[in-house]
Amino acid sequence: MIEITDVTKTYQGGDGGFQALRGVSFSIEDGEFVAIMGPSGSGKSTLMHILGALDTPTTGTYFLDSKDVSGFSDDELADIRRDKIGFVFQSFNLLPRTTVLRNVMLPLIYAGVHEAEREKYAKKALLATGLGEEHFHHLSNQLSGGQIQRVAIARALVNNPTLILADEPTGNLDTKTGEIVLGTFQKLNQEQGRTIILITHEPDVAEHAERIIHIRDGLILSDSKNHKRQATHHTSHHA
Amino acid sequence: MTTFDILQETYTALSANKARSGLTVLGIVIGISSVIAMVSIGQGAQGSIQSSIQSIGSNLIMVTPGTQQGPGFQVSAGRGSARTLTQGDADAVMKEITGAQAVAPEISGRYQVTSKGKNTNTSVIGTNGSYPEVRNVEVDDGVFISDDNSRSLSKVAVLGPTTRDDLFGEGVEAVGQPIRIKGIEFKVIGITRSKGGSGFGSQDDMIFVPLTSAQRFLAGDSYVTTISVKAPDTESMTAIQEQITNLLLDRHNISDPQAADFSAMNQQDIVATASSITQTFTILLAAVAGISLVVGGIGIMNMMLTTVTERTREIGLRKAIGAKRRDINLQFLTEAVALTFVGGLIGVALGWGISFAVKYAGILETKVSLSSVLLAFGVSAAIGIIFGYYPARRAAALNPIEALRYE
Numbered sequence: 001m002i003e004i005t006d007v008t009k010t011y012q013g014g015d016g017g018f019q020a021l022r023g024v025s026f027s028i029e030d031g032e033f034v035a036i037m038g039p040s041g042s043g044k045s046t047l048m049h050i051l052g053a054l055d056t057p058t059t060g061t062y063f064l065d066s067k068d069v070s071g072f073s074d075d076e077l078a079d080i081r082r083d084k085i086g087f088v089f090q091s092f093n094l095l096p097r098t099t100v101l102r103n104v105m106l107p108l109i110y111a112g113v114h115e116a117e118r119e120k121y122a123k124k125a126l127l128a129t130g131l132g133e134e135h136f137h138h139l140s141n142q143l144s145g146g147q148i149q150r151v152a153i154a155r156a157l158v159n160n161p162t163l164i165l166a167d168e169p170t171g172n173l174d175t176k177t178g179e180i181v182l183g184t185f186q187k188l189n190q191e192q193g194r195t196i197i198l199i200t201h202e203p204d205v206a207e208h209a210e211r212i213i214h215i216r217d218g219l220i221l222s223d224s225k226n227h228k229r230q231a232t233h234h235t236s237h238h239a
Numbered sequence: 240m241t242t243f244d245i246l247q248e249t250y251t252a253l254s255a256n257k258a259r260s261g262l263t264v265l266g267i268v269i270g271i272s273s274v275i276a277m278v279s280i281g282q283g284a285q286g287s288i289q290s291s292i293q294s295i296g297s298n299l300i301m302v303t304p305g306t307q308q309g310p311g312f313q314v315s316a317g318r319g320s321a322r323t324l325t326q327g328d329a330d331a332v333m334k335e336i337t338g339a340q341a342v343a344p345e346i347s348g349r350y351q352v353t354s355k356g357k358n359t360n361t362s363v364i365g366t367n368g369s370y371p372e373v374r375n376v377e378v379d380d381g382v383f384i385s386d387d388n389s390r391s392l393s394k395v396a397v398l399g400p401t402t403r404d405d406l407f408g409e410g411v412e413a414v415g416q417p418i419r420i421k422g423i424e425f426k427v428i429g430i431t432r433s434k435g436g437s438g439f440g441s442q443d444d445m446i447f448v449p450l451t452s453a454q455r456f457l458a459g460d461s462y463v464t465t466i467s468v469k470a471p472d473t474e475s476m477t478a479i480q481e482q483i484t485n486l487l488l489d490r491h492n493i494s495d496p497q498a499a500d501f502s503a504m505n506q507q508d509i510v511a512t513a514s515s516i517t518q519t520f521t522i523l524l525a526a527v528a529g530i531s532l533v534v535g536g537i538g539i540m541n542m543m544l545t546t547v548t549e550r551t552r553e554i555g556l557r558k559a560i561g562a563k564r565r566d567i568n569l570q571f572l573t574e575a576v577a578l579t580f581v582g583g584l585i586g587v588a589l590g591w592g593i594s595f596a597v598k599y600a601g602i603l604e605t606k607v608s609l610s611s612v613l614l615a616f617g618v619s620a621a622i623g624i625i626f627g628y629y630p631a632r633r634a635a636a637l638n639p640i641e642a643l644r645y646e
Contacts (some may be wrong), residue, residue: 035476040553051582054559054640075563089643097255108561109244 002028002051002163002195006217007048007060020046021057022099022218028145030162033189033227034047035198035209043218045167048199050203052087052165053080057224073147076122082111087154090146091167094140094155100126101136104154111159129184137209146177153184164188170205240566249573252546263542264582267622270532271586271615272593275607278526279338279594280519288513295442298340298506300480302332302466302487305502318501323500326454326461332468335486338479341369345465348491350385352446354406354418355380363420363446365453373469377441381429388447394456396425400433401444420446423456423489456626473507479559480505496536529618535582536622543575545629554634555642568635576620583619587612 009021020043028034038044049055050062053069054077069080069101071092081087086107094103104122113121126136129150140148149169154162166185186208188194198209206212210229214221298539304323312390336342346365351358368386370376379400388395396418398406407413413427425448434442454461468483470476483503484496493499547554556565592644594605 049640052559075565078558078561078563081559089556089557091552093552093559093643095556106557109240110246110557110561110563110566112240112264115241115243159561171480 001030001065003061003063004051005061005063007047007050007057008060008102009043009050009055010058020147020218021050023060024215024220025060025219026213026220026223028195030195031189031193033186033196033198033208033210035200035206035212036215037203037206037212038201038215038221039201044201045217048165048167048197051163051197052085054078060238080131082107083159084185086161086164087160088149088152088156088166088169090156090171092152092172093147094143094147094151096139098140100143100151102139102156103140103151105236109156110189111223121158122165125158126151126156128188129154132189141180144177145173146180149173149177149181149182153181153188159187162195164194164198165199167199168201169198170200170202178205240562240569242515245570245573246577248570249577250572252550252570253577258646259545260428260440260578261543263538263576266535266538267579267582267588267619268535268586269531270528271583271619272529272589273528274618275587275590275611275615276593277524278521278611279590279605279607280597280603281517281524282608283594283597285517285521286606287583287604288517289510292506292513294375294511296467296469296506298470298476300468300476300483300503300505302328302468302483302501302503302631304462305500322460322462323491324463324466324487326463326488329466330467331486331490332483335467336479336482337377338470339373339468340471343367343373343467343469344460344463345370345467346458347464348453348458350421350457352402352406352418352420353379354416357406359402359405361405361444361446362456363452363453363513365448365457368448369469370447375468376434377521378429380412381427383429383431384447384449389451389528389642392451392455393449394423394425395428395449396420396450397429397431397447398427399414399431399445401432402445402446405444405519418446420448421457425452433641457634480639490624491567495556499545501632518595529561532618532622536579536626539575539578539623540626540630542578543571543627546574547571547630547634549636551637551642551645554637555639555645556638557641558637564635567637568631571631571634572624572627573625575631579619579623579626583616587615587621 004027005025006025007021008019010016011020011197017080024047033234036044040094043077044056050057053064053072056071057074060069064080064084069077092173095106101119101122104125105118107166108118108121123136127133131150132148135143135147138149143151170181173181182205185196189196198205200206207226207229210226211224213223262614328342329342332339333342343366347362349360351360351403352363366384367389368384369385371378382399384395398413398529406418407416413430416427417424418427419425423559468479470479471512480503484499487501488494488499490497545597557567591607594607597603598605
């Protein structure tokens with residue numbers, strides 16, 4: 001459960017600073033699949049950072065699982081990210097020259113999960129994204145873009161987070177591969193009830209979500225159910 | 240994050256760029272190994288100088304003629320060349336210093352020595368029968384000069400092994416053969432045992448003759464150049480040294496000890512002086528080697544800074560998935576310390592090897608002390624922490640948002 005109330009964010013700088021968010025409020029229930037959409041400079045990245053506990057709002061409150069994290073210290077935020085949030089980035093950010101399994105196990109190291117259980121969790125997360133077991137011991141640089149992004153999704157999933165935050169996850173992928181990745185998100189949302197927030201500037205991508213929040217110039221333009229939700233052909237991509 | 244996790248991450252990170260890690264480690268290897276080798280060579284030199292000082296005798300006090308001082312002027316004729324010690328002084332020391340175990344007056348000079356067409360120029364020492372006891376000289380073949388020889392002005396000589404080789408050839412039986420010193424014929428009655436040591440002032444390149452014979456036939460006067468006194472033990476040395484000084488001051492009518500025209504040197508003082516000189520050299524060598532260690536440390540820092548910059552995105556990701564400042568700090572610090580630790584390990588082995596090679600080649604009797612190994616390890620670990628601290632802190636302080644955006 002996410003609840004954001006009157007959140008503003010001002011970056012210090014010349015001329016009294018720059019206000020990236022100017023009072024944003026919304027709430028997201030568990031199990032929702034929401035797209036936050038807006039052009040560059042709209043404040044969606046800033047909103048993503050706040051939702052991801054990478055940054056704190058200047059004013060306003062952010063309740064994540066009924067905890068107000070808006071005033072947390074760096075270390076407390078790190079704990080929130082570790083336990084409650086899974087990130088998927090546009091540029092994947094897998095560790096190079098490291099096996100798929102080890103990449104997925106990385107968050108478990110910081111979570112203090114026992115050595116013996118890490119592999120079990122990692123394999124489970126990887127299978128949930130539809131990546132074939134034959135790839136588990138490949139190095140991350142031996143995979144295709146779509147496979148890499150699914151490893152990244154597994155990494156976001158492995159800690160069993162409250163929220164999966166995907167920042168332009170298809171931005172570096174071709175349309176077809178992008179569809180596969182978006183399908184994976186839909187599947188996780190429908191089959192596992194995962195809460196997913198998708199940040200994008202592409203309407204085509206946003207169409208995959210159940211609800212779309214439009215943001216522009218630091219304010220919410222619209223927040224509505226997506227009636228023409230695209231059913232992705234996420235049949236079986238056990239590539 | 241467990242210790243094992245950190246070590247595994249460190250191994251992965253360092254082996255990702257083997258050439259760079261290897262070269263950085265090499266800097267530390269050179270630093271540590273040169274510190275170890277230099278210190279062991281310095282200590283070896285110290286040991287060898289000390290043992291060569293010990294070889295001239297044990298518990299030895301040497302009285303030599305020295306500075307002559309009058310009111311308002313000072314003439315230093317150089318130690319050993321001034322003529323202020325006489326046969327009378329030597330006799331008085333022998334008679335009155337009852338605590339002394341043995342007393343050997345000497346008169347030395349360099350003369351041309353010939354035998355059957357071969358000739359050499361070497362130092363000839365006139366002394367008495369106590370000399371072997373005082374100066375740790377052993378006779379290999381024949382006998383040493385006796386007090387009887389001295390009393391009867393015998394023209395007999397004892398040769399050092401090197402001198403024997405020069406005059407008669409290596410291994411040739413020389414006892415009973417005649418030699419000529421300054422044109423006067425002496426009969427060889429003994430050969431001393433080799434004491435080792437080489438070059439200037441070798442104790443193997445010497446001829447011993449009776450003191451009186453040397454005074455009468457060679458020097459032509461009754462001065463002595465050294466009075467060597469052997470004390471029964473180390474503890475009594477200072478007391479005997481003092482007695483000798485007082486006796487000779489009295490005999491020379493000098494009231495101010497500062498104005499003494501002789502000097503009585505205690506062997507311990509000589510050892511101490513030599514030790515302090517070699518110690519200084521050891522420190523100097525170690526300091527020069529230490530500089531290379533610092534350069535190696537800067538290499539570590541340079542590599543770590545490059546690594547932090549290269550892995551900015553990785554650091555951002557780690558922070559995004561829940562790594563705390565402390566985790567990042569520890570990870571990069573461990574990498575730096577691991578580099579220096581490996582460098583230290585190889586460096587100690589290499590330094591040991593160099594030291595062993597020097598010993599094996601017969602240059603010096605080196606030894607690697609445990610303390611220098613521990614010091615080297617401590618220093619390398621400290622270098623890892625010191626030079627790794629700043630890069631690690633820089634990594635830990637990165638803002639995750641900016642780090643993730645870093646191109």
